[in-house]
Amino acid sequence: xxxxxxxxxxxxxxxxxxxxxxxxxxxxxxxxxxxxxxxxxxxxxxxxxxxxxxxxxxxxxxxxxxxxxxxxxxxxxxxxxxxxxxxxxxxxxxxxxxxxxxxxxxxxxxxxxxxxxxxxxxxxxxxxxxxxxxxxxxxxxxxxxxxxxxxxxxxxxxxxxxxxxxxxxxxxxxxxxxxxxxxxxxxxxxxxxxxxxxxxxxxxxxxxxxxxxxxxxxxxxxxxxxxxxxxxxxxxxxxxxxxxxxxxxxxxxxxxxxxxxxxxxxxxxxxxxxxxxxxxxxxxxxxxxxxxxxxxxxxxxxxxxxxxxxxxxxxxxxxxxxxxxxxxxxxxxxxxxxxxxxxxxxxxxxxxxxxxxxxxxxxxxxxxxxxxxxxxxxxxxxxxxxxxxxxxxxxxxxxxxxxxxxxxxxxxxxxxxxxxxxxxxxxxxxxxxxxxxxxxxxxxxxxxxxxxxxxxxxxxxxxxxxxxxxxxxxxxxxxxxxxxxxxxxxxxxxxxxxxxxxxxxxxxxxxxxxxxxxxxxxxxxxxxxxxxxxxxxxxxxxxxxxxxxxxxxx
Amino acid sequence: xxxxxxxxxxxxxxxxxxxxxxxxxxxxxxxxxxxxxxxxxxxxxxxxxxxxxxxxxxxxxxxxxxxxxxxxxxxxxxxxxxxxxxxxxxxxxxxxxxxxxxxxxxxxxxxxxxxxxxxxxxxxxxxxxxxxxxxxxxxxxxxxxxxxxxxxxxxxxxxxxxxxxxxxxxxxxxxxxxxxxxxxxxxxxxxxxxxxxxxxxxxxxxxxxxxxxxxxxxxxxxxxxxxxxxxxxxxxxxxxxxxxxxxxxxxxxxxxxxxxxxxxxxxxxxxxxxxxxxxxxxxxxxxxxxxxxxxxxxxxxxxxxxxxxxxxxxxxxxxxxxxxxxxxxxxxxxxxxxxxxxxxxxxxxxxxxxxxxxxxxxxxxxxxxxxxxxxxxxxxxxxxxxxxxxxxxxxxxxxxxxxxxxxxxxxxxxxxxxxxxxxxxx
Numbered sequence: 001x002x003x004x005x006x007x008x009x010x011x012x013x014x015x016x017x018x019x020x021x022x023x024x025x026x027x028x029x030x031x032x033x034x035x036x037x038x039x040x041x042x043x044x045x046x047x048x049x050x051x052x053x054x055x056x057x058x059x060x061x062x063x064x065x066x067x068x069x070x071x072x073x074x075x076x077x078x079x080x081x082x083x084x085x086x087x088x089x090x091x092x093x094x095x096x097x098x099x100x101x102x103x104x105x106x107x108x109x110x111x112x113x114x115x116x117x118x119x120x121x122x123x124x125x126x127x128x129x130x131x132x133x134x135x136x137x138x139x140x141x142x143x144x145x146x147x148x149x150x151x152x153x154x155x156x157x158x159x160x161x162x163x164x165x166x167x168x169x170x171x172x173x174x175x176x177x178x179x180x181x182x183x184x185x186x187x188x189x190x191x192x193x194x195x196x197x198x199x200x201x202x203x204x205x206x207x208x209x210x211x212x213x214x215x216x217x218x219x220x221x222x223x224x225x226x227x228x229x230x231x232x233x234x235x236x237x238x239x240x241x242x243x244x245x246x247x248x249x250x251x252x253x254x255x256x257x258x259x260x261x262x263x264x265x266x267x268x269x270x271x272x273x274x275x276x277x278x279x280x281x282x283x284x285x286x287x288x289x290x291x292x293x294x295x296x297x298x299x300x301x302x303x304x305x306x307x308x309x310x311x312x313x314x315x316x317x318x319x320x321x322x323x324x325x326x327x328x329x330x331x332x333x334x335x336x337x338x339x340x341x342x343x344x345x346x347x348x349x350x351x352x353x354x355x356x357x358x359x360x361x362x363x364x365x366x367x368x369x370x371x372x373x374x375x376x377x378x379x380x381x382x383x384x385x386x387x388x389x390x391x392x393x394x395x396x397x398x399x400x401x402x403x404x405x406x407x408x409x410x411x412x413x414x415x416x417x418x419x420x421x422x423x424x425x426x427x428x429x430x431x432x433x434x435x436x437x438x439x440x441x442x443x444x445x446x447x448x449x450x451x452x453x454x455x456x457x458x459x460x461x462x463x464x465x466x467x468x469x470x471x472x473x474x475x476x477x478x479x480x481x482x483x484x485x486x487x488x489x490x491x492x493x494x495x496x497x498x499x500x501x502x503x504x505x506x507x508x509x510x511x512x513x514x515x516x517x518x519x520x521x522x523x524x525x526x527x528x529x530x531x532x533x534x535x536x537x538x539x540x541x542x543x544x545x546x547x548x549x550x551x552x553x554x
Numbered sequence: 555x556x557x558x559x560x561x562x563x564x565x566x567x568x569x570x571x572x573x574x575x576x577x578x579x580x581x582x583x584x585x586x587x588x589x590x591x592x593x594x595x596x597x598x599x600x601x602x603x604x605x606x607x608x609x610x611x612x613x614x615x616x617x618x619x620x621x622x623x624x625x626x627x628x629x630x631x632x633x634x635x636x637x638x639x640x641x642x643x644x645x646x647x648x649x650x651x652x653x654x655x656x657x658x659x660x661x662x663x664x665x666x667x668x669x670x671x672x673x674x675x676x677x678x679x680x681x682x683x684x685x686x687x688x689x690x691x692x693x694x695x696x697x698x699x700x701x702x703x704x705x706x707x708x709x710x711x712x713x714x715x716x717x718x719x720x721x722x723x724x725x726x727x728x729x730x731x732x733x734x735x736x737x738x739x740x741x742x743x744x745x746x747x748x749x750x751x752x753x754x755x756x757x758x759x760x761x762x763x764x765x766x767x768x769x770x771x772x773x774x775x776x777x778x779x780x781x782x783x784x785x786x787x788x789x790x791x792x793x794x795x796x797x798x799x800x801x802x803x804x805x806x807x808x809x810x811x812x813x814x815x816x817x818x819x820x821x822x823x824x825x826x827x828x829x830x831x832x833x834x835x836x837x838x839x840x841x842x843x844x845x846x847x848x849x850x851x852x853x854x855x856x857x858x859x860x861x862x863x864x865x866x867x868x869x870x871x872x873x874x875x876x877x878x879x880x881x882x883x884x885x886x887x888x889x890x891x892x893x894x895x896x897x898x899x900x901x902x903x904x905x906x907x908x909x910x911x912x913x914x915x916x917x918x919x920x921x922x923x924x925x926x927x928x929x930x931x932x933x934x935x936x937x938x939x940x941x942x943x944x945x946x947x948x949x950x951x952x953x954x955x956x957x958x959x960x961x962x963x964x965x966x967x968x969x970x971x972x973x974x975x976x977x978x979x980x
Contacts, residue, residue, distance in 0.1 A: 312752060314748075314749070314750040315748070315749050315750075316750070316766065317746075326763060326766045326902075327763075329748075329763070330759055330763040333762060333763070334753075334756060466854075482756050485759070486756050
């Protein structure tokens with residue numbers, strides 16, 4: 001009996017602190033990279049103890065077994081590596097400088113842009129949905145899974161991505177390759193058993209996510225190359241009351257595939273010292289050897305989305321499933337394999353000590369000096385980054401920089417140096433600061449005197465609380481959605497010069513921060529915050545601006 | 555703001571409808587205009603047929619034969635007039651999304667429009683409605699075309715036949731969109747398949763998203779406020795009070811009222827999370843869903859006060875609200891604009907659904923009604939929506955039909971005119 005649904009994709013473990021990600025599914029998990037992260041405790045339930053025994057006795061895997069019981073490597077915060085099924089669901093005190101998109105969500109989690117919540121915890125009465133990704137390796141599936149998770153969570157949909165590759169890596173000894181027949185239809189019995197184990201572990205977590213954690217959308221990230229295998233999945237999910245939506249990522253432009261391979265291959269120790277083009281060819285050949293039969297989505301009765309060339313073309317079939325699939329397509333229309341960085345900077349000091357919303361003050365002399373220093377610092381940073389990339393063999397051209405500011409004068413004036421040097425600057429009214437309402441121009445002390453109750457309420461829920469006639473961070477988040485989607489769609493590097501409140505919300509989206517953290521995020525004037533997107537994690541860098549003393553926030 | 559203001563972006567989009575007659579193009583075009591307007595984006599539809607009718611009021615099918623050179627000339631002229639008006643609207647009336655509603659079934663015609671747009675720096679976006687479902691097409695023909703101005707006074711059977719011939723003439727030269735470098739959306743059999751190609755901007759994606767949620771199955775939407783509540787009796791706004799005795803009477807009579815209007819059709823009832831709507835809907839024998847988005851406009855600090863109290867405590871606010879009721883936000887609360895933003899998913903879901911009855915509150919009802927009936931922003935917050943009245947909306951091809959069904963149960967009026975505090979009429 002051959003189970004055809006046991007296919008996996010070579011996706012890396014979504015450990016947030018791993019800066020080296022591997023796409024190569026043949027590469028054994030190196031000690032540095034994939035400590036069985038989020039799914040570690042899926043090994044602890046009693047049902048799998050026999051499996052432990054197998055591993056422990058095998059001479060090859062002895063080291064692996066012991067590795068699994070070791071406390072995770074020091075750079076991984078131990079609390080974060082809990083599976084969805086474990087009892088440790090609360091997001092622990094990880095730094096806001098780490099992308100939290102892979103963290104498990106608590107059952108009572110409320111999202112930054114959530115419009116409302118329902119009792120079932122499932123929004124829009126859409127029920128339980130499993131998004132099944134389909135596509136060959138190097139088609140951007142994992143990036144898709146991660147981005148979708150980020151966006152859906154932002155909206156308040158309880159989402160989690162399950163990468164089959166992680167489960168496979170846990171079940172295969174380090175130092176050994178995936179069996180050659182792993183993806184073949186008529187594989188050997190031992191391979192079939194291995195595949196079944198891997199799938200079972202993954203599905204167990206998926207069901208746990210739906211049933212115990214009130215999850216709404218699970219994203220199942222695997223190759224899923226055969227129609228028969230997909231049918232089996234649909235049937236199994238449907239028996240559990242889970243609807244299935246397929247998303248297939250198709251690339252018919254070789255340059256996109258190559259770019260994917262290149263960006264992820266760089267980190268694989270397997271290809272150290274190889275000529276880049278040779279490495280790409282080699283990798284692609286391995287894929288076609290390992291997965292000879294791939295059937296594109298064609299089942300008319302399924303609900304599916306076909307994504308061509310990272311969003312250039314989208315085909316949607318039979319989606320009468322509710323609000324969510326359409327919302328997903330909406331997001332996909334705006335998502336691209338984003339390569340550009342986002343820089344956050346504040347406007348310079350204005351002529352008012354406490355700039356009032358109504359007066360919209362201009363930059364002071366100090367502010368104008370700041371604007372010049374800011375421009376020089378950023379451009380110098382970009383130059384040196386570009387050179388550094390060159391020495392590592394990456395000769396891709398520098399991405400064009402565009403500047404976005406709000407319509408407030410001090411932000412526009414801060415950008416004039418960039419404009420003078422020929423950079424395109426655009427003003428966006430949505431980037432205006434949070435409306436201060438009746439608190440306009442009030443210092444902290446004055447605020448306490450005039451609105452003591454409001455200040456108390458604000459301390460209790462800084463994200464959602466509105467001062468009289470003012471906006472809350474939540475309002476800002478909803479207001480900023482178009483900006484967020486447009487950030488996703490633009491391939492350039494973007495510098496956003498805006499007020500602290502706006503920077504906090506945008507940073508919160510990119511780094512999947514919780515509503516508790518967003519109002520407290522720090523943006524000093526003597527720093528440019530750089531967010532570097534990568535397929536699996538966004539990373540933060542802080543670029544020091546010299547010659548500017550620290551300002552007070554607010 | 556709801557984030558939908560595009561003024562600073564200077565985006566101008568020309569939506570070009572494509573498709574054989576009776577494919578729902580005009581319906582789609584008008585819905586897009588209505589939706590964008592509700593979101594405060596300036597949109598307008600330019601129907602080439604209307605321009606053609608100025609010259610040729612009652613054409614027969616032969617007029618539309620490609621080999622009829624006089625017909626061709628007149629039709630091209632009509633298209634030129636429509637396009638000219640559209641560009642004028644872009645230039646002088648701050649238009650953002652202009653929709654050219656015509657068949658545009660040949661590549662050459664589309665290229666011609668494309669060139670014109672490019673010269674004017676207007677982004678072209680094609681929407682093709684493709685349908686091969688005979689029943690759908692026939693239904694569309696019967697519903698719409700026989701009541702079209704082209705066929706006034708004619709026998710409907712003959713009109714339908716003539717119209718069928720007209721379509722056949724178009725079919726002879728129809729070229730579906732296949733140019734991969736164009737920005738287009740192809741809706742196949744009313745959304746059972748959708749092809750989206752090269753979307754260029756957020757606004758375009760927003761339009762496509764809306765389109766994906768539409769369907770053309772005939773259905774009705776019933777709107778009602780909750781029954782009279784205890785707060786209504788004392789003139790207080792907001793709160794989460796129970797129904798009054800008369801409100802409870804309304805709840806008891808509602809099932810019968812609804813049954814007479816709905817008949818045997820399946821129905822789902824949506825209420826807010828506040829008690830008074832749930833109590834109102836409690837006897838209705840249909841599936842019920844609660845939506846927080848249907849909760850009343852949050853009056854913030856003024857929650858629980860009467861209009862007189864608001865006027866005395868916050869006189870500036872009271873005046874400011876009258877000044878611009880749509881934009882005014884209660885201290886610590888919401889504005890009508892905020893309500894529209896949070897209602898958008900409801901509207902989207904309403905478009906997807908069939909028969910729905912919504913039991914909600916005054917401000918929310920006004921916003922929903924404004925969407926379906928294309929009521930402007932300065933009018934919608936002042937609309938009268940009395941208690942104990944069932945409003946039936948029937949979206950039809952070129953507009954929505956409204957019927958108000960009053961329950962015979964008196965209630966206070968919560969309507970407040972500009973400049974006045976509400977007076978309680980018993």
